[in-house]
Structures are given as structure tokens and as C-alpha cells.
Amino acid sequence: MDSIFETFIVPLLVLAVLALALLIIGGVLYFAHFLLTAPMRRAERARFFLDLIETALDRGQPVEEALMSAAKSRDRVLGARFHLLTAILVGGQKLAAALAFVPRLLPPQIVAMLKVGQQIGDLKKVLPACRQLLRDSVSKTRGATNYLVVLTFVVTPLSLFVFAMLCVKVLPSFRQIAEGVSATPPASLMAVWDYAFLILIVQGLVMLTLWFLGFVYAAGPRALEWMPFLHRIYFRLPWRRKRMSRDFSVMLAVLLDARVPETEAVQLAADCTGNRVFQGRAGRVAESLKQGTKLTEAIQAMDDAGEFRWRLTNATHAGDGFRAALAGWHEALDAKAFQQEQAAAHSVTTALVLLNGVFVGAVVVSVFGFLVSIINAGVLW
Structure with a gap:
């Protein structure tokens, strides 16, 4: 019976244990892949939606009819939210109003931009800005981001696990060996031993911070709903x-060229940023405009440096409209944002590499220093 148990059952x-472990690892990897690719899927869904709108406009077809026609194909790629939107459109709602009932179909900024397009009666004018926003969401710094993902979800947790095992298994054995041969452990090893708990806490905090940032990245617009304080943090990030x-x-220029009242134009343009801090500043500009202040003076509240006011003042004297006059500045802002991002x-990636390098170097020096002290003690014997 024992031989059968050892031959077959064990x-x-x-x-079974290996299969379960592989299943768990596969599930974790799939979940991580699902989260990290969520922004790309959202961008692709929005890009497809904009393609449908642009195709309908090129054909001279009402956008609502084109979307309802696409829904009749019952293609699963369109998603449940798209079919929900078309069901609302069947009831006679306009696109901008219908999108308000399906808030997670598109990013809030794109919804606001499409609303501006319908406000001025020309959706084509806002489509380039919508596409630019989608290019921002899938960052051009993808190479650095990939390294950051590896450091966040592989290197940092692995180094934390290895150091924890050293503290639990290896370092106590080293101390016993040192006491047995009357060797004096090196100061570096004693420092690692004495501050092991603090080192683990620091490593854990770094790892949790990186995981939190990864969660915010994957959650996208939902993160702003769950954590409103992110509006202030995003406003402080220069890029x-x-x-x-x-x-x-861009949106303010489009609205002003369409002769939309300045107060309404400022508020609609601020909605396209999707940031409450920016919208709050736009509210102060609107209040100043209602009190009779000129737009070129009231707009100072939007830009602490005063560059926007200067650009807008020059644009008022241009004969080809605000959008054309400000186009060069918009390209410059985009280029500066890319450089800063x-x-x-790269700074965060380099800092993590250096931090892990210093940690590994300290552990290696301590271990080899201990081995040298044991050898010296053996020679003295």
C-alpha cells in the first residue's frame, strides 16, 4: 500500500499542486495584463467612435443615424455601452445629450469636446483635438513606461521578497556561525541586521506607491471619480x-471663432480639460467677464505666467481667427509637455534602478564582509 501511495498518489x-500554482500565476499575469492594457483599449474604443463620426460627416450623413446603423451589425467589438448609446439615440436624443447617459463610453474630455462641436454646428472642427487627446492617453514615452512596469511589478517585489528571506533565514544563521567561531561580523552586516525592519518598511512603501500609481493609470477617468484629490495633483504636474x-x-479658439459668447465659451472650453481646478479658474474668469472685464484681462486667472494672456491679446489683432493665430503656441505646448513627461x-526609472542597485550592493558587501571575517577567524585558529 505504501509503495502504491509513493508511486502514484504522491x-x-x-x-496537482504545480498545476494549481501555474493556474494562479497565469491568473495573476492575465489580471496584470488586463489592467495595464485598459488605457489602450479605452483609447482604441474612442478612436473607433471618432472614425465613425468622421466617416458620417464625410458622407454628409447625420452622426446619430450613422451610429445607429453601425449598431445594427451587432458586432461585439462595439461593446455594450455603444449599443446602450444607440438605444438612447433611437429615442430621439442628440449625440451630446445621449453621451451624458453613457459616461464611460468615452473620456469626459472628448464628450465635452463633442458637445462643443455640436454647440457650434461643426463637429469636424473638434475632431483633431479629440484625436490629439487620445494620442496623449497612449504616451509616447512607452519605452520608459515598459521599464517602469518591470521595475514596479517584478524587480521591486522580488528584491523585497529576497531581503525578507535574508532577514528570516540567512542573517540569523550568519550570526550563529560568527558566534561559533568567535568572529566579529562586519559593521555593514550589523547595520543591515539592526535596520532590517526599517529597510523592509521603506521598500514596502516604495512598492505600494508604485502599485497605487499603476492602479491610477489603469483606472483612467474612474480614478478621478473615486479620488477627487487627483484633480489637484494632475493640475500640479507640469506636462x-x-x-x-x-x-x-484650442476649444476656446474654436468657440470664439464661432461667435459663441465669451462667458459660455470659457466655461465650455474649461470642461474639455476634465479638471476641476482648471474649471474653477474658468469660473472666476466667467465671473469677471460678467462684471464687464475684457477677456484678455480676465483670462489672466487661467495662467500664472501670463503667457496665455499675451498670446490671446495678439490673436485678437490677427485677421485669420483665433484658431489659426494660436496654432503655433498649441504645438509648442504639446512639444514641451512631451519633453517634461x-x-x-526616465527620472523615476533611473531612481528605481539606483535604489535597487544600492540595496543589492549593500547586501552583497555585507555578506562578503562576513565571509572574510570568518576566514580571518579560521586563520587565527
């Missing part, structure tokens, strides 16, 4: 603020 149990300024300026991504 290998089957081992295989995000430049892109907000770009989107606000790239610098930030």
Missing part, C-alpha cells in the same frame, strides 16, 4: 497642466 499530488492649457486654448518617466 506524483499526482505534486502535479498635464500644459496639455490642459492646450486643450482649453519623458524627463519625468
Whole structure:
């Protein structure tokens, strides 16, 4: 009976445990892949939606009819939210009003931009800004982002696990060996031993911070709903603020060229940024406009540096409209935002590499120092 158990049952149990472990690892990897690719799927869904709108406009077909016609194909690629939108459109709602009932179909900024397009009666004018926003969502710094993902979900957790095992298994054995041969452990090893708990806490906090940032990245617009304080953080990030300024300026120029009242134009343009801090500043501009202040003076509240006011003042004297006059500045804002985002991504990646390198170096030096002390003690014997 024992031989049968050892021959058949034990290998089957081992295989079952291995299969379960592989299943768990596969599930974790799939879940991580699902989260990290969520922004790309959202961008692709929005890009397809904009393609449908642009195709309908090129054909001279009402956008609502084109979307309802696409839904009749019952293609699963369109998604449940798209079919929900078309069901609302069948009831006679306009596109902008229907999108309000399906808030997670498109990013809030694109919904606001499409609303601006319907406000001025020309959706084509806002489509380039919508596509630019989608290009922002799938960052051009993808190479640095990939390295950051590896450091966040592989290197940092692995180094934390290895150091925890060293503290539990290896370092106590080293101390016993040192006491047995009357060797004096090196100061570096004693420092690692004495501050092991603090080192683990620091590593854990770094890892949790990186995981939180990864969660915010994967959650996308939902993160702003769950954690409103992110609006202030995003406003303080220089590259995000430049892109907000770009989107606000583009939409404001389109609205002003369409002769939309200045107060309404400022508020609609601010909605296209999707940031409450920016919208709050736009509210102060609107209040100043209602009190009779000129737009070129009231707009100072949107830009602490005063560059936007200067650009807008020059644009008022241009004969070819606000949009054409501000186009060069919009391109400059986009280029600066890309440079700042790239610098930030590479800085964080480099800092993590150096941090892990210093940690590994300290552990290696301590271990080899201990081995040297044992050898010296053995020679003295």
C-alpha cells in the first residue's frame, strides 16, 4: 500500500499542486495584463467612435443615424455601452445629450469636446483635438513606461521578497556561525541586521506607491471619480497642466471663432480639460467677464505666467481667427509637455534602478564582509 501511495498518489499530488500554482500565476499575469492594457483599449474604443463620426460627416450623413446603423451589425467589438448609446439615440436624443447617459463610453474630455462641436454646428472642427487627446492617453514615452512596469511589478517585489528571506533565514544563521567561531561580523552586516525592519518598511512603501500609481493609470477617468484629490495633483504636474492649457486654448479658439459668447465659451472650453481646478479658474474668469472685464484681462486667472494672456491679446489683432493665430503656441505646448513627461518617466526609472542597485550592493558587501571575517577567524585558529 505504501509503495502504491509513493508511486502514484504522491506524483499526482505534486502535479496537482504545480498545476494549481501555474493556474494562479497565469491568473495573476492575465489580471496584470488586463489592467495595464485598459488605457489602450479605452483609447482604441474612442478612436473607433471618432472614425465613425468622421466617416458620417464625410458622407454628409447625420452622426446619430450613422451610429445607429453601425449598431445594427451587432458586432461585439462595439461593446455594450455603444449599443446602450444607440438605444438612447433611437429615442430621439442628440449625440451630446445621449453621451451624458453613457459616461464611460468615452473620456469626459472628448464628450465635452463633442458637445462643443455640436454647440457650434461643426463637429469636424473638434475632431483633431479629440484625436490629439487620445494620442496623449497612449504616451509616447512607452519605452520608459515598459521599464517602469518591470521595475514596479517584478524587480521591486522580488528584491523585497529576497531581503525578507535574508532577514528570516540567512542573517540569523550568519550570526550563529560568527558566534561559533568567535568572529566579529562586519559593521555593514550589523547595520543591515539592526535596520532590517526599517529597510523592509521603506521598500514596502516604495512598492505600494508604485502599485497605487499603476492602479491610477489603469483606472483612467474612474480614478478621478473615486479620488477627487487627483484633480489637484494632475493640475500640479507640469506636462498635464500644459496639455490642459492646450486643450482649453484650442476649444476656446474654436468657440470664439464661432461667435459663441465669451462667458459660455470659457466655461465650455474649461470642461474639455476634465479638471476641476482648471474649471474653477474658468469660473472666476466667467465671473469677471460678467462684471464687464475684457477677456484678455480676465483670462489672466487661467495662467500664472501670463503667457496665455499675451498670446490671446495678439490673436485678437490677427485677421485669420483665433484658431489659426494660436496654432503655433498649441504645438509648442504639446512639444514641451512631451519633453517634461519623458524627463519625468526616465527620472523615476533611473531612481528605481539606483535604489535597487544600492540595496543589492549593500547586501552583497555585507555578506562578503562576513565571509572574510570568518576566514580571518579560521586563520587565527
